[in-house]
Amino acid sequence: MAIHCFEQFAQRLEEEGELIRIKEPVHTELEITALADREMKSQGGGYALFFEKPILLKGKISHFPLLINAFGSWKRMEIVLGKKIDEIVEEIQALLKAEAPQGFFEGLKLIRKGIDFFKSRPRMVGSAPCQEEVVLLDQENPPLGLLDLPVLKCWPKDGGGYITLPQVFSVDPLTEKRNVGMYRIQVFDQKTAAMHWQIHKVGARHSQQYAIEKKLMPVAICLGGDPLLTFAATAPLPDGVDEVVFAGFLRKEGIPMVRCKTMDLEVPAEADIVIEGIVDPLDLRAEGPFGDHTGFYTPVDLYPTFHAKAITFRRKAVFPATIVGIPPMEDYYLGTTSLKMFMPLLKMNFPEVVDIALPPEGVFHNLLFVSIKKQYPFQAYKVMHGLWGMGQMMFTKIIVVVDEDVDVHNTSQVLFHLCANVDPQRDFLFTRAPCDSLDHAQSLPNIGSHVGIDATKKLPSEGYKREWPEKIVMPKEIIQKMEEKFPRTLWGKK
Numbered sequence: 303m304a305i306h307c308f309e310q311f312a313q314r315l316e317e318e319g320e321l322i323r324i325k326e327p328v329h330t331e332l333e334i335t336a337l338a339d340r341e342m343k344s345q346g347g348g349y350a351l352f353f354e355k356p357i358l359l360k361g362k363i364s365h366f367p368l369l370i371n372a373f374g375s376w377k378r379m380e381i382v383l384g385k386k387i388d389e390i391v392e393e394i395q396a397l398l399k400a401e402a403p404q405g406f407f408e409g410l411k412l413i414r415k416g417i418d419f420f421k422s423r424p425r426m427v428g429s430a431p432c433q434e435e436v437v438l439l440d441q442e443n444p445p446l447g448l449l450d451l452p453v454l455k456c457w458p459k460d461g462g463g464y465i466t467l468p469q470v471f472s473v474d475p476l477t478e479k480r481n482v483g484m485y486r487i488q489v490f491d492q493k494t495a496a497m498h499w500q501i502h503k504v505g506a507r508h509s510q511q512y513a514i515e516k517k518l519m520p521v522a523i524c525l526g527g528d529p530l531l532t533f534a535a536t537a538p539l540p541d542g543v544d545e546v547v548f549a550g551f552l553r554k555e556g557i558p559m560v561r562c563k564t565m566d567l568e569v570p571a572e573a574d575i576v577i578e579g580i581v582d583p584l585d586l587r588a589e590g591p592f593g594d595h596t597g598f599y600t601p602v603d604l605y606p607t608f609h610a611k612a613i614t615f616r617r618k619a620v621f622p623a624t625i626v627g628i629p630p631m632e633d634y635y636l637g638t639t640s641l642k643m644f645m646p647l648l649k650m651n652f653p654e655v656v657d658i659a660l661p662p663e664g665v666f667h668n669l670l671f672v673s674i675k676k677q678y679p680f681q682a683y684k685v686m687h688g689l690w691g692m693g694q695m696m697f698t699k700i701i702v703v704v705d706e707d708v709d710v711h712n713t714s715q716v717l718f719h720l721c722a723n724v725d726p727q728r729d730f731l732f733t734r735a736p737c738d739s740l741d742h743a744q745s746l747p748n749i750g751s752h753v754g755i756d757a758t759k760k761l762p763s764e765g766y767k768r769e770w771p772e773k774i775v776m777p778k779e780i781i782q783k784m785e786e787k788f789p790r791t792l793w794g795k796k
Contacts, residue, residue: 304384304553306572307431308526308620311382312369315350320378327355327363330463331455335625338370342631347375356452356621359463364452366575366621372529373624374632379639382529383552387642390552395646422550430560430571432527433614438564439493446613447492448577456625457593461602463489464592467622469535469545470497471522471569472508475515480568481505482545484535487523487608488589495608496589497521497581500739501748502697504541509606513583520565521581521608526574526622528557536633537640538694546570564611574619579610594740595626595633595665601742629662637666651692652685659710667697667738671710674703679763683731686754690735697738701754720757728765729756 305311315321328334334353341348353368373379380386437446453463465487472481481504488496499505512519524531530552534545550556558571562578569576586604594600624632641660649655656673660666674685682703689695704710704719723729730753737750744750760766 304555305529306527307616308369308529308574308622309618311372311529312352312620314381315372315378318377318381320375321350321352323352323354325354327357328353329357330452331359332458334368334370334454335456338625339627341371342374347371347632347635350374350378358450358452359455360449364621365450366452366619368452368621368623370623370625371632372622373533373636375635379635382533387639390643391646394643422547422554423556424546424550424559425556426568427558427560427571430558431616432569432571432573432576433560433563434617435615436563437613439610439612448489448495448610449492451575452621453489454623454625457599457627459591459599460593461488461590465489465523467525467532467624469524469531470505471524471567472505472519473567474508475511475517479542480544480546481508482531482535486592488592490587493610495610496587496605497608498589498605502736502739509581509583519581519583520567521579522562522567522569523577524569524573526620527570527572528553531557531570532622533636533639536636540693563614575613575615575621577610578612578614579608581606581608593627595631596740596742597628597665598742600740629665634662652688654681655685656706657710661713664700667694667741668699670695670698670701671716672701672703673706673708673710674758675706676758679761682756682758683754686731690752696736699752702757703755704757705759720755723757723759724755
């Protein structure tokens, strides 16, 4: 059953034994982070936490309850998706392999796929739950402002309170194509905030174009609603692919949209909260510090100012939040789900790829393991260069390529083969490339070096003149025989 808002989302998680309700007041400054961080680092991602009475940074109890770590386990991600991740991967594979129908029934299947695509398109509605309550911030003494939202001050040296799980809607002024991104937003006061979109992000590109045209940029910050939209905002979709259409495809029905109250921008009708406003690309303010997904504080830098014009919301709205920091964190499940989902597309470009993993220790951009079915010399380097050329993988600092029999999701296995199979002088490839703006290790912002490591078995044609040794393997029949004769359960636990 589809989930339409975060109140429903919380109820569903509670029914599935995935959520803890906290009725006592808990402060949005540090205290919620401390509890959420404990859960995210627990076995399997811990519980989602529903805070009924978050204490605002200005000391009052918030009008809005807060939900955090809602995406932080495999089970919760399957609740969001409405099915198992593997089933979605199979659907995408079937679409990519679609060929001309050979008969009537195959033709019907192809028609159904076309209908699914048609149904995934967003549809406009006249009235919307997200506009049950409307607060215009230009009026005198508005009853609600940005500081009345339970924004989190996550870490002790953060520059202030942050909106951490938004869907930021903007439109390219040239093509009029929509983008939905997820960028942290530092709240300054009741009406202004900083929009932290880095130079490589689509939102920043839109902002630059508005700056060229000397226009103010309409932006809507949407919170909650269908959790698939939150997931879509985090997904590394190919440039130009509409996140709202993608969410509709996953949901198998179009996302209802409504026009904003103060500007010509469409937003999800079922969102919990919508903050309408404009970004002045030339009005830059100091943003930060912020305890980031790198595990370190991002220093203060200049980012465009967001000027809020209206806040609209459901009468029973829930404020969504997350935290980032030293892994593992909630974002591991969001990022890895995207990777699994887009594996069919990767394999179309790289048919030799068997599997890919982004270990949580690499905080996504820093470390990637890939196994390949190696057929010719230097194939590992071909894969490295190809991956660095794909979207956000351009930020990956370290790529380790192993043979097809290595489980890339077992970090111990990968490290064993890396240490065993690598001659550093021969098998390390260094290159210059764009880097994540948040990477503090680079000497200059946004640029630096990457390394690819070929940990595959070396071929004679790659200059390896010796005979590659055979790996030690115990025959399966001997293992099975000993398991049956001497089951370890008889020896007790140790």
